[in-house]
Amino acid sequence: MEITLVLEEAGGAPGRLDRYLLDPGESVQRVYEVPGTGLVVQATPLHPGSCPVDV
16 A cells, blocks of 8 residues: 655645555554644555555
């Protein structure tokens, strides 16, 4: 699973923060101290099949 975190500011271009390649059962935890902005989480499977994602 590829997880991409994108910072989305009002009126500005989106900025890619991080990209993670995770195997089933792996997890990642990050804290971003940026008040007043949005964080977009994109999940893309790397192999056929399904894999649940909790955000």
